[in-house]
Amino acid sequence: MHVVASAGHVDHGKSTLVRALTGSDPDRLAEEKRRGLSIELGYAWTALPGIGDVAFVDVPGHERFVATMLAGVGPVPVAMLVVAADDPWMPQAAEHLAALDALGVTHGVLVVTRADLADPAPALARARDELARTGLAGVPHVVTSAADAAGTSALRAELGRVLAEVLAGVPAPDPTADVRLWVDRRFHVRGTGTVVTGTLPAGTIHQGQVLHGPGGEVRVRALESLGRARTSVTGVARVALALGGRVPDAVGRGSALVTPGAWLEVDVVDVALTGPDLDRLPERPLLHVGAAQVAVHARVLAPGLARLRLDHPLPLRVGDRAVLRSPGDRVVRGVRVLDPRPPELRRRGAARTRASDLMTLDGSSGADLALRGLAEETLLRRAGLDPDVVPEGCVRAAGWLVDPEHAASVRRRAAEVVAGSGTAGLAPAALAQRLDLPDPAIVEAVGVPGARLVGGRWSAAADPVLPPHLQAPLEALLPELSGFAAPTADRLRELGLDTRALATLDRAGALVHLGGGVVLAAGADDEALARLAELPAPFSVSSARTALGTSRRVALALLGHLDRTARTVRLADDTRRLRPPR
Template sequence: MRVVATAGHVDHGKSALVRALTGGEPDRLEEERRRGLSIELGYAWTTLPGAGEVAFVDVPGHERFITTTLAGLGPVPAVLFVVAADDPWMPQAAEHLAALDALGVDRGVLAVTRADLADPAPARERALDQLSVTSLAGARAVAVSARTGDGLAELREALVEMLATLPQPSAEVPVRLWVDRSFTMPGAGTVVTGTLPAGRVRPGDGLTSLRGGHRVRVVHSLGRAVEEVTGTARVALNLSGDVERGDVLVTPGAWEHTEVLDVRLGPTRLGRGDPPRRPLLHVGSAALPVHHRPLAEGLARLTVERPLPLRVGDRLLLRDPGTRRLWAVTVLDPAPPPLRRRGAARLRAAALADADGRADLGAEVARRGLVEAELLTRIGVPADGAAPGVVRAGGWLLSTARLAEAAREAAAVVREHARAAPLEPALTLPALAERLGLPGPEVAAAVVHDPLRVEAGRVVEAAAACVPAEVVAAVEALSAHLDAEPFAAPTAAELEALGLVPKVLAAAARAGLVLRPAPGIVLLADAADRAVEVLATLPGPFSASEARQALRTSRRVALPLLVHLDRTGRTRRLPDDRRHLT
């Protein structure tokens, strides 16, 4: 299906043209038909050869109904722009055109109506001149009369030609449906309508709004029940729970709902300079007051009165109801950092200076430093691929700059902990993460670089420069004790006499100054290398008894030392319990 919105000044024949194209009646209210003008959004549809099913969203043209008009234009990718041959260029045409330009709608057809009442050429030229400096520049223009039918065939041809250029949205993306009409049907419950820009909806699907969860009972499209509908499409959903016009239904867990967003503001032909402090924000079918805080020229922070599911690159509108001025809004960051310190707004503006609303993983991670991958996905920045300058740590992404900064902080924290409590165990990864303000041990592990290393789940410094003097003295005493017999490990009493009490011994082991092949067995750090040198003199393979005699030590020491050599790949144990060097 294709969806097209009408636009143009009141009483220029938008509804009449939709009737002529579809045979349907877009004006649903008795008052609309009595007064001859649209008050609410109207809908009608037809089939155009070459384009398939086409639904028209007919919007009011009167200035008093501009909020309703923008609700109809917001989610629609194409427009039928209508001007009357017997009227000059009118204010509401200018306002609608400014809104379409701000929203980035760049597919459309210009229809010059009432061509049976006046020469359409002057109106056509005036309108094309106005369109030429907007996103609708180059739109095809057709003169038409809804009363006589003249030009309708050419208009259908122009619509088919235009619709063929529309990109086909994906059916596999999360749903975001702005509700533009809500009512209750006896025996059915809540029914809502809206334009589905992308995604897929089926009966039985679960959707959420700020009012809670909703189960889709029935899906209607173009007046009939269907098993599924994919965007772009006009849909009506019968669902559980209460939903109001202006609400938005989304795929659960797929969107970040935000009350604060950083945006780029663009001027329109109806709005230049800064917006007021409390303008209206139009997004989808919603219109709500916001607080506007300038960050720099063309950059602002908007605070909304209720959370909205927004993504990077969304196009919105700001409107000053008092002056009817409009500004284009491009969402740069729907999950920005707070501005708490003096000068924070200036720094934030500098960070956003090059942002243009396009999803860029590398740039987004660089701005944030550290960010959860799922958050980026929810705000419309695909986070499952690689990007220059991005490091992945579990479910988190770090910029290389933030990684380097955290690595420096980690080295300082580990060194300070060793200095302040030299005989206490080293920090675990969770403890280091807490000290650094990192979200978890997987991120702490990613920032551990030289001179740090992880041993048995604890973070230690590879260099011995931070080893306490007490530990150095005890290891020197051990070295003197083992000078003549390097494999004659001291007894527990001898270790205590040497000053290698448990805390000191643990610190020496963390610093890599001693080797402990088994509990209670303490040798110098190079004992394994020296043992290999001795065992190399034996004819291989050799037995454990032969190794013990060559090392001039006891079975208490020899057997754990041989197991250590096996484990580290220096020796290989044979089935007959003998060994040879590798």
């Protein structure tokens, strides 16, 4: 099934178009009939040749019902923007278009109605100009009127072409995805009990399935789609779920029914914003996501980045699209969730640092891990990230994932802690606690250079054993390792020290291999970090090279090593800052 949302100003003919396309009336409430405008979301459906079933969500155009409109367009990928030839461009049309753009809707059809009442050219030109500034720029258009059968046929054809483009260019929804159904209507049917409706974007709902909602779990006693009873429905689909008689009062418009245990219920999120005035936000805007509307406290972290504190928790994931709306000035901004489990901002300057961190997030597990260092696999999955797609070198242990750079940092710190523990050594749990790690198995998986686990305790190895063929080259090399001067590649080749040999000496703690054939004396990286801490942050490669009194070759290799071991953070402009100790 495909779902198309109509949008546009009140009384511009949206419901009439849907009626002409489907033969069904989307305005079904008595109050809607009496007042002649859509108040609730209306639904009707038809079949298009080569496409299949298409459900239309007819959203209200009146300004008092904008929240209902946002509930209707939220989960759909295709829009039908309707403007009337005999009316000027209206504020609700502008607000609907801004919402569609904010939600990332890029497929649709522009429809100019009432072409029999006025010249449609001015309305078409104005609408084209407005769309040109959005993701709907260049969409096809149709000019028609209520009694124009040819116009209706042309509209059906254009919708078919647009939906074919969606089929060809947009990945099909995953039928095995976790269910999240935003409820947009709740009502009672005699003999059936409570019924809720919504648009299922992905996943599958089965008859008898248990879903989690506010107030507890509910069971799907029966389900229906496109007016027919079903035993299961797979997204994308319009669905009605019969939940029986005992349904928590909190399950209603704006709530979500989800796969139990698969989602994070969050009340603080860090987001990216699009739209006007991104350097300042109203203190109490409204967040619209799915069919939910919740007031939030907004804090700007940097232009285009903000932290939102929700008045009540919602099931949100990385990449979710939403709308931030200021009812007072009717400004609409787009929202994309970057992090649904952000850290607290406690220290002075923490907001600026957090903004820099958020700029590194690209919606992948790898970027999330690089920022956090380590994360539970189940938590990553519930946040909307794939724990099976991680960078090479990631360490897995006891349900945790450790980023390669953080793993290197853990190895280094573990070796230091064990070396300072004396002959008694440390129990695995004690070492994990000293390293601020949640599970001792992580230490064992990462490894502790120069140490071994004997008798249930980590202790320093008495004498790191080097292969005999490396002892003489090392003795010849050590006097040449002074400060931050590194031997040349020719000198290393002369001593017979290739990449594998240097890695062996690095693991034994005999020297520091920075990669690319650049080696320094053991502990030189720690000394470099102390000198870099005296520089104003962020600092450039040039200022780091000057502070260390070394060549650009060594400075670049050393900074790369400090990045990989999670002691410095490389920023977008190639400057760096020290990462606070974990």
